[in-house]
Amino acid sequence: MAGMTVVQKVLARATGRPSVAVGxxxxxxxxxxxxxxxxxxxxxxxxxxxxxxxxxxxxxxxxKVALIxxxxxxxxxxxxxxxxxxxxxxxxxxxxxxxxxxxGDEGGICHQILVEFGYARPGQVIVGTDxxxxxxxxxxxxxxxxxxxxxxxxxxxxxxFNVEVPxxxxxxxNGTLPAHVLPKDLVLYLVGKLTAExxxxxxxxxxxxxxxxxxxxxxxxxxxxxxxxxxxxGIVPCDQETLRYLRDEAxxxxxxxxxxxxxxxxxxxxxxxDATSLAPQIACPHTVDNVKPVTDVAGKGIHQIVIGSCTxxxxxxxxxxxxILRGRKVxxxxxxxxxxxxxxxxxxxxxxxxxxxxxxxGAVIMNPGCGCCLGIHQGALGDNEVALSTTNRNxxxxxxxxxxxxxxxxxxxxxxxxxxxxITDPRQ
Amino acid sequence: MPKVVTKLxxxxxxDHIYPxxxxxxxxxxxxxxxxxxxxxxxxxxxxxxxxxxxxxxxDNNFGCGSSREQAASCLKGYELxxxxxxxxxxxxxxxxxxxxSTVICQGVEASEGxxxxxxxxxxxxxxxxxxxxxxxxxxxRQAIIDAGGLIAYTRRRVMQKHGLA
Numbered sequence: 001m002a003g004m005t006v007v008q009k010v011l012a013r014a015t016g017r018p019s020v021a022v023g024x025x026x027x028x029x030x031x032x033x034x035x036x037x038x039x040x041x042x043x044x045x046x047x048x049x050x051x052x053x054x055x056x057x058x059x060x061x062x063x064k065v066a067l068i069x070x071x072x073x074x075x076x077x078x079x080x081x082x083x084x085x086x087x088x089x090x091x092x093x094x095x096x097x098x099x100x101x102x103x104g105d106e107g108g109i110c111h112q113i114l115v116e117f118g119y120a121r122p123g124q125v126i127v128g129t130d131x132x133x134x135x136x137x138x139x140x141x142x143x144x145x146x147x148x149x150x151x152x153x154x155x156x157x158x159x160x161f162n163v164e165v166p167x168x169x170x171x172x173x174n175g176t177l178p179a180h181v182l183p184k185d186l187v188l189y190l191v192g193k194l195t196a197e198x199x200x201x202x203x204x205x206x207x208x209x210x211x212x213x214x215x216x217x218x219x220x221x222x223x224x225x226x227x228x229x230x231x232x233x234g235i236v237p238c239d240q241e242t243l244r245y246l247r248d249e250a251x252x253x254x255x256x257x258x259x260x261x262x263x264x265x266x267x268x269x270x271x272x273x274d275a276t277s278l279a280p281q282i283a284c285p286h287t288v289d290n291v292k293p294v295t296d297v298a299g300k301g302i303h304q305i306v307i308g309s310c311t312x313x314x315x316x317x318x319x320x321x322x323x324i325l326r327g328r329k330v331x332x333x334x335x336x337x338x339x340x341x342x343x344x345x346x347x348x349x350x351x352x353x354x355x356x357x358x359x360x361x362g363a364v365i366m367n368p369g370c371g372c373c374l375g376i377h378q379g380a381l382g383d384n385e386v387a388l389s390t391t392n393r394n395x396x397x398x399x400x401x402x403x404x405x406x407x408x409x410x411x412x413x414x415x416x417x418x419x420x421x422x423i424t425d426p427r428q
Numbered sequence: 429m430p431k432v433v434t435k436l437x438x439x440x441x442x443d444h445i446y447p448x449x450x451x452x453x454x455x456x457x458x459x460x461x462x463x464x465x466x467x468x469x470x471x472x473x474x475x476x477x478x479x480x481x482x483x484x485x486x487d488n489n490f491g492c493g494s495s496r497e498q499a500a501s502c503l504k505g506y507e508l509x510x511x512x513x514x515x516x517x518x519x520x521x522x523x524x525x526x527x528x529s530t531v532i533c534q535g536v537e538a539s540e541g542x543x544x545x546x547x548x549x550x551x552x553x554x555x556x557x558x559x560x561x562x563x564x565x566x567x568x569r570q571a572i573i574d575a576g577g578l579i580a581y582t583r584r585r586v587m588q589k590h591g592l593a
Binding site for chain 2: 040041044052072128129131148153162164201376397398400402
């Protein structure tokens with residue numbers, strides 16, 4: 001029998017079987033179940049499940065549920081505030097410990113918090129009511145997005161129903177990323193190559209020496225955007241860097257159990273990429289797979305620069321931007337918005353003077369959260385305006401206005417373009 | 429005979445179907461007002477010009493992007509059927525879970541106003557006389573539909589766990 005990929009091994013463990021094959025329908029036990037503000041909808045569905053049963057709704061294991069407010073923080077409307085209030089009361093009543101409220105000492109975007117606090121670990125089954133739950137594959141877990149009603153089932157029973165074991169695409173990245181070419185450029189290139197549905201129903205497993213040399217922060221970018229090729233999950237098999245991050249940065253003292261693919265695992269497809277030959281990339285409106293080298297769109301005028309999000313709002317992203325902008329000015333007519341992925345990152349950037357550099361250049365620093373990325377809370381675009389953003393989606397209307405355009409790029413391209421007011425190659 | 433009420437292309441995202449700024453509205457009874465909120469189709473839906481059972485035809489990767497369940501519940505509110513060449517995974521799951529009718533039909537050819545007959549194995553375009561084979565839903569999804577949706581399925585499983593069913 002052929003060997004297994006990471007996702008097969010994780011699902012075999014989570015179902016108590018010696019092995020699983022692609023296409024098997026399984027019901028894995030969940031190690032971590034994450035929701036953000038849409039926990040309000042999960043809660044509604046969860047209560048619906050128990051209607052007429054005579055049973056009291058109880059979460060199967062409150063220590064395995066994470067609830068993190070990030071999409072609209074602080075609340076932009078009374079409706080959101082009321083949803084948050086319901087979820088806050090529910091978290092207290094159920095004894096949910098991994099609850100991250102709107103707080104400077106522990107808040108941030110869910111996909112940063114799960115990693116930063118050491119909740120996401122190798123070999124786990126992680127589900128989240130957010131498509132970018134794929135991010136946590138960077139820790140060697142099988143992490144995937146589900147709907148709110150599915151999450152209600154997880155809350156009740158601790159399993160995900162009817163999961164089809166996905167096939168895996170092996171992406172091998174060798175070589176060294178050139179100067180000013182970042183993990184974001186690599187993943188944009190990959191999404192362009194695979195297309196927006198090229199990995200639909202499949203998992204992307206990342207291999208190669210360029211991945212081994214990449215810090216966790218970069219791997220998070222790759223897995224975060226794997227869903228933009230339609231992937232159920234992105235996974236970087238656990239290695240020394242994963243373990244280093246968990247011990248040294250996330251403070252995890254527990255014994256960890258890496259899950260690695262078998263040498264004879266069967267892959268649906270193998271994609272090889274030479275990192276050394278990559279140039280900075282741009283995803284043009286209105287699909288994430290509409291990817292071109294930056295040189296093809298250089299000179300395009302922009303109105304808003306956005307650096308932040310669960311994709312590129314980490315400390316190294318802000319450092320790169322500050323390195324380019326330090327002592328210089330954001331071009332007149334361009335507004336630059338920066339929103340760090342968590343308050344820990346915000347605090348570190350403040351302490352290191354990075355935020356001061358960005359503010360002096362003309363940037364506006366927003367509190368950590370998601371709002372601007374999906375046009376729900378601050379940073380909306382005007383009619384016929386163009387944004388250049390380090391976020392993950394450029395769908396029509398994504399940044400709050402269907403009459404606007406969003407281009408996606410790395411923090412280096414965003415910062416270089418902030419100086420000129422037009423899309424600019426950071427290698428210049 | 430149900431008609432095609434709108435014809436859409438590839439990669440219709442959940443931001444297109446249900447814009448993010450309305451995500452604080454969560455209840456399936458309230459989401460339909462924001463279906464395709466940024467597009468002309470929304471006005472037709474809200475004006476009651478789209479009969480229940482009408483059909484949206486789309487190309488590949490319908491429902492890509494966010495996991496927001498509102499994108500399925502807002503269409504379910506009008507009892508629409510989506511016939512697409514392909515669906516993004518989470519949207520397809522949400523639709524099956526909530527009972528939104530989805531039909532995978534890789535070769536579908538239809539224009540707005542065409543009458544479609546959706547059978548067990550094929551979609552017949554009554555206006556053009558052409559028929560197109562249906563790709564069955566994955567068995568794991570069909571199982572949820574057969575159980576009457578995911579709420580009913582989950583309720584049964586909870587009761588079984590407590591020895592009540």
